[in-house]
Amino acid sequence: MKNINRGLLCLVAISLLCCVVSAQKTKEEPKPVEEKIPAGSKVFISPIPEFDTFLKDAFKAKKVPMVLVDDKSQADYEITGASNSQKASTAKKLIMGSWHSSEEASINLVNLKSGATVFAYSVHKSDSAHGKKSTAEACAKHLKDRIESK
Amino acid sequence: MKIIKALFSALVVLSLVTAIVASPQEKSVLGTAKKQIPPGSKIYIAPMKDGFETFVTAGIIKKQVQLVVVNSRDKADYEMTGVSETDKAGWAKMLILGSDNSNEQASIKVVEISSGEVVYGYSVHKQNSYRGKQSAGEACAKHLKETIAK
Secondary structure (H helix, E strand, O other), X not given: OHHHHHHHHHHXXXXXXXXXXXXXXHHOOOOOOOOOOOOOXXXXXXXXXXXXXXXXXXXXXXXXXXXXXXXHHHOXXXXXXXXXXXXXXXXXXXXXXXXXXXXXXXXXXXXXXXXXXXXXXXXXXXXXXXXXXXXXXHHHHHHHHHHHOO | OHHHHXXXXXXXXXXXXXXXXXXXXOOOOOOOOOOOEOOOEEEEEOOOHHHHHHHHHHHHHHOOOOEEEEOOHHHOOEEEEEEEEEEOOOHHHHHHOOOOOEEEEEEXXXXXXOXXXXXXXXEEEEEEEXXXXXXXXXXXXXXXXXXXXX
């Protein structure tokens, strides 16, 4: 009789464990489907004040597998974004001992056919060694990683 | 007889645990008819001050929010509008606190375009924001993710 009770307890414990595991599985959040960005796609970089030229240079420096075009109508994708730069103030130079600027930038890559944003990235560098060049290259690097990830 | 009793009690416990673990926990407040945003909905993010919309978009992609960001209001089911403000660290803050991080505040609201109803609103204030606008944008995206229907 004791053996039967033990067996029952084991059965209940296993079934409870199964319930908890299955509940955990159902709790997993679905991830949005990431659209593939084909290498060699044509991209148009919208004017971003004092940043788009840095971004174009970064594309070349980081060898991003995309073709830059000047005409939006010829492009498959469009990059929009924003950038803010804060030069080191006298206080920062004296108190923090840093001459580097503080930079932040954000870019969005939009599929012009569907209008959906397929990639977006933002970066903040409080002591940017190379100013806007650093943030632009960070954006380009992460875009390249995204293209080559699949 | 004992076996039947044990089996019955095990079944009761099992069904109770399943009901508790598997049922969605609703967090509703009386008096607020809160509409949920269905996953996969298309959202248009209107331009905000200093390009904060691109930081929010980057946050939405990074936090894997179940929404499709589109570049045109006509294609969207929802529209996000908002404001953001950055307060850069002054010399006194650097001297007294030894911090050159900015203070960031932002507020967003999401409107269902078809009905004009505000379905979501959130505001964030970050003192000593380590990553500036990026932190505020990601906070908005993270909290938006929590309200999307699963």
